[in-house]
Amino acid sequence: MAKSNILVTGSLGQIGSELVTALNQKFSPDAVLSSDIQTPPAGYPNEFALLDVTDPEKLENCIHKHSITTIYHLVSLLSATGEKDPQKAWQVNIGSLKTVLDLAVKYHLKVFWPSSIAAFGPNTPKDQTPQDTIMQPTTMYGVTKVAGELLCQYYHQKYGVDIRSLRYPGIISWKTEPGGGTTDYANYMFFKAVKNEAYVCFLSKDTQLPMMYMDDAIKATLDLMAAPAEKLTVWTSYNLSAFSFTPERLHAEISRHLPFSVTYSPDFHQPIADSWPHSIDDSVARRDWNWSPEYNFSRFVTVMLKFLKSPHV
Ligand code: SER
DSSP: OOOOOEEEETTTSHHHHHHHHHHHHHSOGGGEEEEESSOOOTTOSSEEEEOOTTOHHHHHHHHHHTTOOEEEEOOOOOHHHHHHOHHHHHIIIIIHHHHHHHHHHHHTOEEEEEEEGGGSOTTSOOSSBOSSOOOOOSSHHHHHHHHHHHHHHHHHHHHOOEEEEEEEOEEEOSSSOOOSOSTTHHHHHHHHHHTTOOEEESSOTTOOEEEEEHHHHHHHHHHHHHSOGGGOOOSSOEEOOSEEEOHHHHHHHHHTTSOOOEEEOOOTHHHHHHTSOSOBOOHHHHHHHOOOOSOOHHHHHHHHHHHHHOTTO
């Protein structure tokens, strides 16, 4: 297969670490350059660049040196971390995206960039949130996602950049711990449950949010990037959905498999979660590039517990 020269930024993060594995399988580890601001573990399978993406010169040198043709630009501060340091969230999330888009024009790069359900706000319709709707987020993370979506669309229309994006729901996985998100409570519930430890949830028991198992998020990312450009009608970011649940429902489902105790102590994460949709209408993604998730709620819980209990099977 032809060498693809793919760069993944934020490659040691929750999504990056699994996307690199999937890209290695789809292309080959030789085709995938991984980068992050931390160093990878010993035995890491890919060539690695220690890279701060807020430094445009370093990023350009990397793209030039490795003849990069495609970037998955995953670097981002998430919602809770972003509220603790809004200036840094803007600088990292938007500053680096602007640099990537400018370099995409110069080097004719194809780009993937993640948006989020956080791009919606308290006055967005909460149930089956449509593709095109009111977007007035109240977190800095959400502000960077709306601004980023518009920037992507602008670079597509003005310069013809092939930049594709998904509004990820909360993503749950067992391989790498997430960091700094509001939907992360769901990940922590699983990690605590398999260790037989009680969990204190930072959201109220009835907070319903859209969620997805990691494998479906990776599948969606690869499918969107492989879709013929002429089929795509959205150049901001596609709504994407699998299932929604509340902490109480997840607790009940996990408890069908093993004994598990959860108490609720909502904190500063609660108003963030309250500003987001309950469920998402992803019919445009289904129509344009045949999106369809493979995991429903109960299959996802079963698979998460199985892998967390026996990671090497
Ligand atoms: N999972 C993200 C967060 O909770 C939302 O995109 O911040």
